[in-house]
Each structure stands twice: as structure tokens, then as C-alpha cells.
Amino acid sequence: EVQLVESGGGLVQPGGSLRLSCAGSGFTFSSYEIYWVRQAPGKGLEWVSYISGSGSSIYHADSVKGRFTISRDNAQNSVYLQMNSLRAEDTAVYYCARDPVIGADYFDSWGQGTLVTVSS
Amino acid sequence: EIVMTQSPATLSVSPGERATLSCRASQSVGSKLAWYQQKPGQAPRLLIYGAYTRATDIPGRFSGSGSGTEFTLTISSLQSEDFAVYYCQQYSHWPPWTFGQGTRVEIK
Numbered sequence: 001e002v003q004l005v006e007s008g009g010g011l012v013q014p015g016g017s018l019r020l021s022c023a024g025s026g027f028t029f030s031s032y033e034i035y036w037v038r039q040a041p042g043k044g045l046e047w048v049s050y051i052s053g054s055g056s057s058i059y060h061a062d063s064v065k066g067r068f069t070i071s072r073d074n075a076q077n078s079v080y081l082q083m084n085s086l087r088a089e090d091t092a093v094y095y096c097a098r099d100p101v102i103g104a105d106y107f108d109s110w111g112q113g114t115l116v117t118v119s120s
Numbered sequence: 121e122i123v124m125t126q127s128p129a130t131l132s133v134s135p136g137e138r139a140t141l142s143c144r145a146s147q148s149v150g151s152k153l154a155w156y157q158q159k160p161g162q163a164p165r166l167l168i169y170g171a172y173t174r175a176t177d178i179p180g181r182f183s184g185s186g187s188g189t190e191f192t193l194t195i196s197s198l199q200s201e202d203f204a205v206y207y208c209q210q211y212s213h214w215p216p217w218t219f220g221q222g223t224r225v226e227i228k
Binding site: 035044045047050059060061062095104107108110111112113 | 152154156158163164165166175176207209211214215216217218219220221222
């Protein structure tokens with residue numbers, strides 16, 4: 001069974017940093033692209049970051065570019081989202097997601113999400 | 121960036137009735153359109169990909185149609201478990217991968 005489990009969320013002050021983790025199991029982790037998608041309270045879904053299976057290709061949404069960095073450790077079956085210079089508008093549930101096959105670019109497996117709250 | 125616009129924002133439907141949700145793309149996405157269902161406190165669930173292909177274990181009452189810039193998700197006979205928020209997502213031109221703002225299907 002494919003599983004994605006996020007961790008690392010919490011309360012952080014504006015300007016602070018946080019690192020989220022996404023642990024995968026039940027599939028050959030290094031073969032799959034991983035995405036981060038967030039959802040602000042009561043709002044819709046927003047794609048945040050993408051990393052290819054090898055880690056050689058990375059994209060970030062304009063709203064987080066220069067502040068967030070995605071990376072992966074395939075030996076640990078994990079993807080990370082380093083979030084710096086956090087703002088109130090980054091408050092959201094952060095989901096990691098996977099596409100069903102390489103290059104599908106839609107998301108058939110999602111984690112349960114981890115809540116990030118940016119507040120003083 | 122491709123902007124996805126869903127309508128209506130809220131749809132009030134009685135159980136057993138048909139629900140029709142719309143999604144419009146600001147430019148053609150071909151058939152690279154997915155639909156997701158999200159219930160409170162849960163992660164989104166993939167319903168439809170390729171504009172009309174049902175994902176694994178999705179009931180036949182869910183169907184997708186359209187191509188280019190106009191898409192529709194139809195729920196033929198609403199069940200109690202179908203009351204949720206539905207999102208469309210384009211995956212034709214990326215980055216960014218973009219979602220619509222969602223349609224809430226509520227009990228009438």
C-alpha cells in the first residue's frame with residue numbers, strides 16, 4: 001500500500017524557519033516525483049513545490065521562490081521542504097503528494113497533511 | 121500561468137439528484153484535467169484524470185467530460201457521502217500546476 005506521511009509542522013513566528021518531511025513507503029520511492037500542495041484555512045489548494053525522482057529537477061511556486069527549498073534523500077525514502085522567512089500567509093496545511101506514474105502530473109496519493117501556523 | 125475557474129461556488133442538491141460542476145481553463149489544457157474530492161479534515165482524493173477517466177475504486181456515478189478549456193464533472197445520483205468540495209486541476213502547462221477554487225456540494 002502506498003503511504004505518504006508528513007511531519008514537522010507547528011507554530012512558528014513570522015520570519016522563522018521550519019522543515020517539513022514527507023516519508024514514503026509501499027513503492028519504489030526514488031522512481032517517483034513528489035509534490036507539496038498547501039491549503040490555507042478555509043481556502044483552496046495551491047501547488048507549492050516539485051521534485052523529480054532523482055532530485056535533479058526542482059520547481060517552486062512564485063509565492064515561495066527564494067524562501068522555500070525542496071530536497072530529497074532517496075536512501076531515507078523522504079522528501080523535505082525547508083521553509084525560511086515564513087509569513088502569516090504561509091499558514092496552511094501542507095500535503096505531500098505523488099503522481100501514479102512518472103510524468104502523470106496529477107496526484108493519486110496524498111499524505112494526511114501537517115499544519116503550519118505562522119503567528120506571533 | 122493557466123487560471124482555472126470553477127462554477128458555481130456552491131451547489132445545493134438533494135440526495136438522489138444529479139449534480140453538474142463546471143471548470144474552465146484560461147487557455148487550452150487539452151485533456152490534461154483532473155478532478156478531486158475533499159471532505160472536511162481529509163486530504164483530497166483523486167476522482168478523474170485525463171478529463172474523463174475514473175481513478176481506481178471511484179464509483180460509476182462520477183463522470184467527467186470536456187476538453188480544451190471547458191470541463192464538467194457530473195455526479196449522476198448524489199449519495200450522502202458525495203457532499204464535499206470538488207476541485208479541478210490542470211496538468212498541461214506547468215509549472216505551476218494550478219487548481220480551481222473549488223465547488224462545494226451541499227445538501228439542499
